[in-house]
Amino acid sequence: MAEVTSKMVPIPSKGVDYRGKLVLAPMVRTGEMPLRLLALHYGADLVWGPETVDYSLIGTTRVVNPTTKTVDFIRNPSYAHRHTPVNARESIIYRLHPELEGRKHIFQIGTANPERAVTAARIIAADVAGIDVNAGCPKPFSTHDGMGAALLKTPDKLVSILEALVKEIVPEFQIGISVKIRILETAAETEALVRRLVATGITALTVHCRTTPMRPREKAIRGQLKMVADICREAGVACLMNGDVEDRDSAKKLVEEFGVDGAMIATAAEKNPSCFRSQADGGLAPWQEVVSKYMEYTMDSENKYGNTKYVLSRLVPGKKPAYQLLQTCKSYSAVCDTLGLDDFTERAKAADIAVGITKDPNPQAKLQPTATTTTATATASTTMTTTASIEKRKSDDTQEVTSSAKRQRVVEEQTAQGITEIEPVQPAVALSA
């Protein structure tokens, strides 16, 4: 291995240094905004959003929702050649919380094309602290379009995507570009790939210590990790490890053992996001406490009920009686009732109305004047292509904008000027925190 130097790819002024960070992994479905906020609440240093395919972001409109205090990227339903019905609902393709996530939020893009990646990244870059390219998802909906782990087999394409993002997005938005990969079958193959990736100008690389064919339950392989960490350090790129990292205290030991810069947690955080809290700060919180906090975030953000129920099925241990009871719940009110969250009764009723589960008994009372409405649609230089995989993703990931939110929201221009200012992140909270 070549001699290690202290070189460092410069961190753009609105980006973040990934060194010393314990972060929430990108997770489709689970990693929507409420879980990200919960992870931050329990001490995650950075949070990745779920992979969002470039096609689905292109053509969205950026909307500030004053009710939920979120920024939503929404899409009008497509009615092909027919007229769009007046009561048609828009889909939320991506939602973020500028105040609570701020510059701790990394957007992960699914892409197989440099121009499309840049077009999509431009839409959201001013609202996030970094753009990460998914080069590790092994699912057919990703790989059959050449995205995710398929990019590991087309390194020229992956390099051109990263180079395009570095060239176009970094100077314009002053945020960093990163990539998430899996290890390849042999150390030599991984080494050759990583050497190319770290030369693209990226600021960080996450290595999931499993090969593409490996099942999530198979034990992560650590054999190549030190080599990847050394190549990254040599190039001045931060290296995050991923795969079977359980909590903050064990992450700290792994980081020291393998010489990486930080660590990323998925499955353990999906079960209990308080894994980001060290033993010294209280360690793992009881599931009841975690679920109660999660419900607050979901109700306050008017999260789509189907997504909330899905995440609850991860947070509530399967052997608990509450798990079975939750399967029968069909509303926020029923969930709060089942879990004995009596203090949330009114909030749950409001959330049920907001997400359209129950009818608003007094709709006029909630009408508020709409704040400034300016322009609408985000620019897209590429044609929208609708593939079956994207439609499937959308149905999994999207949330419908509620009618009350529609009345109140502010449609903003997709320009840097119109974008909410975000507070810079505090200096790195070391893994030992």
Ligand SMILES: Cc1cc2nc3c(=O)[nH]c(=O)nc-3n(C[C@H](O)[C@H](O)[C@H](O)COP(=O)(O)O)c2cc1C
């Ligand atoms: C529910 C779920 C959804 C996931 N979605 C994504 C994703 O959108 N993008 C991605 O790069 N990896 C995704 N992954 C993979 C994780 O980010 C992570 O690499 C993997 O689970 C290994 O980490 P772990 O051992 O801590 O679970 C997902 C994993 C899970 C469990």
